[in-house]
Amino acid sequence: MRVRLFLLLSLFLTACAAPQVRPPGAIRKVVVVVGSRVDALPTNSYREDLMGEGNPRTVLSGQTQAVLRERGFEIAGVRISDAPTPSTQEVVSLIRENDAEAGVVVVLNWVDVTVIQSIGRADVILETGVVTPSGQLLWRKESRTVSTMGMYQAQTDYSSYLRKAIIQAVNEIP
Template identity: 40%
Template structure:
């Protein structure tokens, strides 16, 4: 019984230590803006055909909001923008509209699924920006990552690769 309790507490401590929390002094109330210049990939396999309704910007916004919540941010709104990335001024205007401390803009700029079937890998490029309501850029960056997933779902559903890239980009925000 003690061994089970000890093992459970060690796993819980390890899980908590792996999460990046929101640093003190960082904005706490944010609005998430999801955008994509990537077209929706064609469905692959049964999973893609059944659950293939999402647009890339929907996945970016939804997963970005969830990743921010897990880091301790209060997400006060989620916006989707068609077409290119919103400007700094548009991000600041959304932060003011939602009375948020900042707008977190996540833009999917590249999604290469050519190696998904044989290797379970995809290349994802994502731009991120955190803008205050005054128009000041608090953080910006571009992340290019090669995601690897071995499960059948990941080989047939592009969303798992985008999800992984969004989570990695959100970890780098202040």
């Protein structure tokens, strides 16, 4: 009896943890291209500097891939652009190199963390878009996220506000 209950529970948890499946006809295989108008994020610790969390492009790339995978997208390639905003040609060439259906572009436009230590609030503006292999813009949205976090998190996990903003912006991609 206990074994059956355990198996049933483990199957249920596995089913809940599985990534979403994209609907038929929807874009599935994408490349991710990130850019940032913000050169560096203010960090709170040496550990964050060491793990690359002071570089907004690193955080954008990793979190965007994670959210897209959860939503059932297949990531064919990733490029971190040196330019503040990736060019259409840069995105199109990565799409073609990896035989992808589209490119997901995420650009960090602005961050304000002046009151994060005092009231745990950060403002982030992200621009998100989807580009076809021909260079046509399928979808674009600029989103502003105001993240509020507890004081402990604001002091220990300083870039969590950016990850929250990325999750919100990437979840809006059709």
